Amino acid sequence: MTDTTFTPRVFSGIQPSGGLTLGNYLGAIKRFVDMQNEGTYETVYCMVDLHAITAKFLDPETLRRNTRELAAGFIASGINPEKSILINQSQVPEHAQLGWIFNCVARMGWMGRMTQWKDKAGKNAEAASLGLFAYPALMAADILVYHATHVPVGDDQKQHLELTRDIATKFNHDYGVDFFPLTEPVIEGVATRVMSLRDGSKKMSKSDPSDASRINMTDDADAIAKKIRKAKTDPDALPSEAGGLEERPEARNLVNIYAALAEMSLEDVLRDHGGQQFGQFKPALVDLAVEKLSPISKEMARLMAAPSEIDRILARGAEQAREITAPILAKTYEIVGMVR
Ligand code: TYM
Numbered sequence: 001m002t003d004t005t006f007t008p009r010v011f012s013g014i015q016p017s018g019g020l021t022l023g024n025y026l027g028a029i030k031r032f033v034d035m036q037n038e039g040t041y042e043t044v045y046c047m048v049d050l051h052a053i054t055a056k057f058l059d060p061e062t063l064r065r066n067t068r069e070l071a072a073g074f075i076a077s078g079i080n081p082e083k084s085i086l087i088n089q090s091q092v093p094e095h096a097q098l099g100w101i102f103n104c105v106a107r108m109g110w111m112g113r114m115t116q117w118k119d120k121a122g123k124n125a126e127a128a129s130l131g132l133f134a135y136p137a138l139m140a141a142d143i144l145v146y147h148a149t150h151v152p153v154g155d156d157q158k159q160h161l162e163l164t165r166d167i168a169t170k171f172n173h174d175y176g177v178d179f180f181p182l183t184e185p186v187i188e189g190v191a192t193r194v195m196s197l198r199d200g201s202k203k204m205s206k207s208d209p210s211d212a213s214r215i216n217m218t219d220d221a222d223a224i225a226k227k228i229r230k231a232k233t234d235p236d237a238l239p240s241e242a243g244g245l246e247e248r249p250e251a252r253n254l255v256n257i258y259a260a261l262a263e264m265s266l267e268d269v270l271r272d273h274g275g276q277q278f279g280q281f282k283p284a285l286v287d288l289a290v291e292k293l294s295p296i297s298k299e300m301a302r303l304m305a306a307p308s309e310i311d312r313i314l315a316r317g318a319e320q321a322r323e324i325t326a327p328i329l330a331k332t333y334e335i336v337g338m339v340r
Contacts, residue, residue: 006181010035011148013046013089013139016066017055018206020073022215022293026191026260027154033078035152035186043084044146044321047071047314050089050096050138054131055120069300071310073217076299081313089142091318094325098141099134101332105171106137106163115159140164144180145325152186155193156203161185175335191260197231200249218297221290228254228286233278240274242266254278258285261292 012032014024036043047070052063067088079086089095111117114136121128131138139160143151144167151161161183168180196202196213204214212227219227232250239245245252245266258281259269273281303310333340 004178004181006147006149008041008150009146009148010041010043010150010152010186011046011143011146012152013048013051013142014070015052016047016049016063016070017052017058018066020070020217021194021204021206022217022257022289023154023191023194023204024206025073025077025217025293025296026189026194026257028152029074029077029079030191030260031152031186031189032074032084035150036079036084041150044087044148044324045074045079045084046087046089046142047074048089048139048142051135054129054135068307068310069218069304071314072300072303073296075303075310075313076296081317085317085320086313087317087321088314091314092145092321092325094145094322094329095138095142097329098145098325098332099138101336102137102141102144102167102171103134105167105174106134106140110163110166111136114163116156136160136163137167140167143183144168145328146321147181147324147328148183149181150184150186152188154191155187158185158187177335179331179335189260190256190266194257194260195249195253197227197253199232200253215289215293217293218300219293220297221294224289224293225286228282228289231282233282238270238273238276238278238281240270242270244270244274251278254281254285258288261288 012028014020014028032043032045035041047067049063049067052058052066071086071088074086075081111133117133117135120132140163143164153161165182168182171180172178194204196204196208197215198210198213202208206214208214212230215224215227231254233254234248234251236248238251238255245255255266255269259266262269273284330340
């Protein structure tokens with residue numbers, strides 16, 4: 001740990017690379033709202049549009065729409081622009097500027113070991129963009145340009161957060177300073193890894209070709225019901241204790257989703273529903289999911305009908321953000337020896 005005391009500050013981001021899924025909501029946004037409302041932290045939440053262009057070509061209209069829709073998703077889920085700073089990454093240029101410095105701190109070997117790089121680049125790494133390779137250094141900059149102390153994320157981001165600590169440590173060591181904090185990942189709760197509804201061994205993802213594999217935050221009640229009814233399960237009844245879910249990934253996933261939506265522990269869900277067949281449990285899950293998600297999708301649609309309001313919130317967020325990021329970048333440049 002560093003010796004300096006940093007303001008308790010939360011930063012997290014989501015890529016506007018496609019629609020928002022139930023995995024993003026339960027693993028990330030719902031937790032962002034909790035941390036905002038705890039009152040312990042300053043909270044900064046971000047649409048990472050610079051990250052969204054690293055993987056595949058996105059046409060400009062789609063990127064613009066995705067970014068606004070993601071902002072609508074944040075607000076509709078309870079992110080309050082009066083309490084949190086809500087920004088679009090490219091509107092706060094210090095992210096990319098610190099990202100460059102970190103490109104020169106991070107080592108090729110570290111980046112090459114990132115499992116998301118290996119998964120996304122696949123067998124044809126030669127054809128992947130340089131941005132995809134450098135992605136985790138920009139992510140470290142997103143966090144450290146705020147001196148953020150805590151980062152709530154789903155389980156799949158754990159390795160990137162370890163790299164963020166490695167970059168902070170190397171920078172502090174190379175320049176003999178105690179400038180960047182060693183950020184704590186916050187990966188907690190029953191929904192840190194929501195799985196596909198079609199295959200309990202795969203993460204629920206906006207990039208899965210099968211729309212039936214995920215619940216989108218824009219799905220209406222009918223679509224939610226259809227997807228849950230068709231979700232893959234096994235023929236056994238639900239157990240009454242968590243141990244009974246071992247080796248039953250699909251059953252575990254549906255119980256986890258229920259627990260996260262109802263804000264209950266896994267044990268309590270099994271106490272109430274243990275012994276039920278999926279024919280009984282699934283309708284209860286449909287009712288709960290529709291009750292919790294429909295108000296969000298309706299509010300998203302309302303906000304999307306007047307996107308200028310979203311743009312205004314993001315412009316104000318960028319101004320507030322730059323009050324934090326500009327001095328931190330200026331100090332970084334000074335430490336590095338850039339003549340100012
Ligand atoms: P992204 O856009 O893939 O996902 C956004 C957040 O949603 C979580 N998540 C899930 N959680 C549970 N179950 C799932 N199936 C699931 N799918 C996604 C992710 O863990 C993440 O918390 N690299 C990041 C974006 C990023 C970022 C940052 C995050 C850029 N800079 C700085 C934190 C701090 C990403 O690709 O997330």
